Amino acid sequence: MQPPFHRLVEFVPLSAEEAEMARGWLVDSRRIARGKPIRQEGEPVKGVFFLLDGWAGSSLLLRDGRRQIVKVHLPGDMLGFPSLALSHAGETLEALTDATICSFPNAAIGRMFRELPRLAMALFLSTQKERVALMQKLSWVGATSAMERLTAFLLDLHHRLQAAGLAQAGCFDFPITQQQLGELLGMSTVHINRTFKSLDETGCISRGRGRIEVLDFAGLQRLAASFPPDFAGHDAWARLDNSSRF
Amino acid sequence: MQPPFHRLVEFVPLSAEEAEMARGWLVDSRRIARGKPIRQEGEPVKGVFFLLDGWAGSSLLLRDGRRQIVKVHLPGDMLGFPSLALSHAGETLEALTDATICSFPNAAIGRMFRELPRLAMALFLSTQKERVALMQKLSWVGATSAMERLTAFLLDLHHRLQAAGLAQAGCFDFPITQQQLGELLGMSTVHINRTFKSLDETGCISRGRGRIEVLDFAGLQRLAASFPPDFAGHDAWARLDNSSRF
DNA sequence: CGCTGGGTTGAGGGGGCTCAAAAGTGGTGG
DNA sequence: CCACCACTTTTGAGCCCCCTCAACCCAGCG
Incomplete structure (x- = not known):
């Protein structure tokens, strides 16, 4: 099966070297049974995850046990990026169906920023798009x-x-x-x-x-009350790559 | 006045060169009157903004005119990053008080990723932390x-x-x-x-x-119903910078 | 076959909404 | 300095959307 890279190549077409590298990440994948946690809130952040197959959810817990599921993740999504800025995870990741994930350690992210800036940028833009999606979700929950x-x-x-x-x-x-x-x-x-x-x-x-x-x-x-959500951004790299001065 | 860089240096201490560069961004700032838009939903994305002074808000509009304010921004915050992945802005940015901002064009972001990976990483982590904050807000609105x-x-x-x-x-x-x-x-x-x-x-x-x-x-x-939100992440760069292999 | 997790339905109550109006508050011009 | 205006805050009354509690049903499974 073709690995689900559609979220990654959305903004920056991968060079042969980058595609090779990306495929290398997938070597050791892990199966998670439906309902089992991938990483709990409060656990140390050792990396992020790539969802290869199945559905997953990220959620926050309140003091009294109420829970807010923040997002449903589908195959091809990256999980756990928000907690990258934290020493201990701020979200619980959980398999909603039987799922297959592979891990992506912290140091690999740092290295990517140093050595593969195009790929880093693709990932960066992808997470910004997630933020837009999250904002839209907030507007559903808050105002509809x-x-x-x-x-x-x-x-x-x-x-x-x-x-x-x-x-x-x-x-x-x-x-x-x-x-x-x-x-x-x-x-x-x-x-x-x-x-x-x-x-x-x-x-x-x-x-x-x-x-x-x-x-x-x-x-x-x-x-539905919200506008069709899409101001597609496939030319993002072009807009960001032109080499004008600061 | 010291420019409000506290959000930027939180993850990565700035080198002299980087600090110099960062100060260079602030050269032309713009005043926005209270209530005036900085950038409307749907306008072309030409860059992001840095809030030097005053309060700002980012919001989404629904079809029927209802509005959801997604975040209140304070001095030192970066505005408009989520829309960076889109060709046309997905959020409205607006001054909640009289405010001072300076702009930061698309190309500068691309260049930063190519030439100042440490700074790019700092910005990246900063936006991930914003995402955690947004998730927490969603949990307030959805479950409390x-x-x-x-x-x-x-x-x-x-x-x-x-x-x-x-x-x-x-x-x-x-x-x-x-x-x-x-x-x-x-x-x-x-x-x-x-x-x-x-x-x-x-x-x-x-x-x-x-x-x-x-x-x-x-x-x-x-x-309040949520946990004290803070798993501070000041060692993020250290965790991400160690030069272990992929 | 009984058990368990999930879906469905009913009854009743309350948190938050809408509509409406009064009472500050600040800004502006005479 | 005052009159007037627009905006904001405050308060009241009534109601409805959605919540809680509590059954009951259904399908899958050991």
Whole structure:
């Protein structure tokens, strides 16, 4: 299988040497069972992770045990970058399905910045894009209703799954529980269920045993409150690479 | 006045050459009046900004006009980095008070990655820390009550103001309106007001014409739901710089 | 077949919203 | 110095979205 580099080459086309290097990272991968932690909040930060297969989630814990899932990660995503600036992880990484990851030690990041600036820049831009996505998520949770949140999430998810080649004709696996969905969107399990049911009844989507099919994209988009999120940035490197003076 | 580089040198001590370079960026600064936009959502991304003085906010707009303020920026913060991966800005930057900024064109970023990898790394880590802060904010908005959100925000704000040298003995300027606070924390103006009043009545803080004084830190912390956010990462560069093999 | 995790549904209550208006506050010009 | 204005803060009343608690159902599995 082709390793899922679509997130990495999005901004900077990889040279032969860089591609070689990137493939070298994947040598030792690790399987994680569904529900098992990859790295817990508070553990020392020894590196970051690359999700090769399966879904993962990053989450924060509150004092009283409530939990906020911050992001659902799909194959090709990098996990754990935010904690790179911390000595001990600020987020819990957890496999939402059986998953395959490989690790990427701290020192490799430093070395990349010194020796492969183009690749470092690609990674940098990729994490900035994550930040935009996170900002959008915050705006869903902070300023929209349950139905708007759910539809916005489904549209975004479909978009990302498609980019990873994991959705065909609006149809994709949906392996997370409604409880997890609640923790992700900041609502109770019960209300997730009701909202999901009522969305189902609009005819815009159809649900069935761990899969979802989008039947009416335009309808979904009308239900969501946020703009279509995409000001694509594929020319980012070109804009940043021109050698004008400081 | 010493330029506010505290956010930059947090991870990587600047060499003489780098410090020189950094000072060079500040040559042409621009004043922005309170309430005026620095860059609107959708405008072409020509660079990022460095906030020298005053408060700024970054926000997202929804279709129906609702707005989510994603972050309040203080002197020393970098603005607009998330949009660097996009051709057109995904966030609106706006002066919350009269502010002074200076600009930092795209090409300068590219050049920094090629020629000053240590500085690039410092910036990279700094933006990752922003991401952690954003994740924490999401967890406030998604999983906590109005009172918890407000107190968590005030504690975080005080922490950051202190780092910038803008708070003494728990006392600091607080120049934003309750409407803006509502858009920031995902609640209505009216409910911000009631919550603020009731917080005032606990005796933990005291408010007065654009200033706030924290009277009881322990009490505030008890009211907030999140852990003290800090796994400081000042040794980040050391962890990333050691020259072990890939 | 019983057990367990997840999905579904009902009833009731409360936190936060909307609408509306009054009471500061500061800025501006006469 | 005062009158007026726009903006902000404060307060009240009513209601609704979403939460909690509590069943019940369903499918998969040992």
